[in-house]
Amino acid sequence: MSSRLVKIASLLLFQDKAMTAMTQDELKQAVAREAIKYVVDGQIVGVGTGSTANFFIDELAKIKHRIKGAVASSEATAARLRAHDIEVYDLNQVATMPVYIDGADEITEQGAMIKGGGAALTREKIVASVAEKFICIADGSKLVKVLGKFPLPVEVIPMAQAVVARKLIKLGGEPRLRFKDGKPLITDNGCVIIDMVDLKITDPVELERQINQITGVVTVGLFAQQGADVCLLGTPDGVKTLKF
Numbered sequence: 195m196s197s198r199l200v201k202i203a204s205l206l207l208f209q210d211k212a213m214t215a216m217t218q219d220e221l222k223q224a225v226a227r228e229a230i231k232y233v234v235d236g237q238i239v240g241v242g243t244g245s246t247a248n249f250f251i252d253e254l255a256k257i258k259h260r261i262k263g264a265v266a267s268s269e270a271t272a273a274r275l276r277a278h279d280i281e282v283y284d285l286n287q288v289a290t291m292p293v294y295i296d297g298a299d300e301i302t303e304q305g306a307m308i309k310g311g312g313a314a315l316t317r318e319k320i321v322a323s324v325a326e327k328f329i330c331i332a333d334g335s336k337l338v339k340v341l342g343k344f345p346l347p348v349e350v351i352p353m354a355q356a357v358v359a360r361k362l363i364k365l366g367g368e369p370r371l372r373f374k375d376g377k378p379l380i381t382d383n384g385c386v387i388i389d390m391v392d393l394k395i396t397d398p399v400e401l402e403r404q405i406n407q408i409t410g411v412v413t414v415g416l417f418a419q420q421g422a423d424v425c426l427l428g429t430p431d432g433v434k435t436l437k438f
């Protein structure tokens with residue numbers, strides 16, 4: 195192939211990739227916009243972490259005069275909410291809230307999810323447990339028949355990393371310590387993340403129960419015992435609402 199043809203081909207490839215990325219962002223933005231309908235006036239809203247949640251925060255900023263404030267599931271989310279002048283409440287000041295709105299790494303047709311790709315799984319699970327409803331916002335690529343293609347995150351007390359990893363191996367899959375910038379990633383809670391790869395999670399409720407029982411585990415990123423109540427799924431044909 196001539197160098198001119200190679201250049202054109204790589205330009206087209208670049209353009210194609212850029213368009214795919216843009217489309218996924220547009221889908222995330224569409225579900226974030228739709229999620230605003232679930233926000234209850236005068237109340238506190240629980241807010242998740244990640245790129246889809248970030249789109250939601252930007253939409254929430256447009257109606258901030260209608261809400262009392264928000265509870266954040268991570269330091270990053272708290273910073274973004276504050277940058278929009280949305281009041282951030284400590285969860286200890288909040289007994290209940292109508293909705294918790296967050297993304298997911300994978301979600302099944304039954305509403306079970308893998309979360310924690312952004313390392314915020316523990317605070318996400320805690321805030322979600324206080325909310326009356328979990329509204330999952332996700333682009334269509336997150337809908338799966340069986341959970342486990344996305345590595346399952348487990349937040350672990352650092353001194354228990356090796357013992358927990360040994361016990362996780364017995365449950366199948368392969369534990370991998372998560373790194374960031376060449377060092378083990380440290381969560382907002384001062385813990386590490388072990389990602390379990392090569393899993394095929396046919397019984398998410400049971401696996402969540404088993405991993406929860408391992409001493410040294412803080413949280414597993416399986417949200418099955420308490421999954422989503424609603425999923426707003428972004429598809430090229432529009433936002434689909436799945437109720438569980």
Ligand SMILES: O=C(CO)[C@H](O)[C@H](O)COP(=O)(O)O
Pocket residue numbers: 242243244245246247296297298299308309310311312313314315318
């Ligand atoms: O669980 C999460 C962060 O801990 C996120 O909700 C999940 O990783 C999805 O992220 P994104 O919206 O960027 O695809």
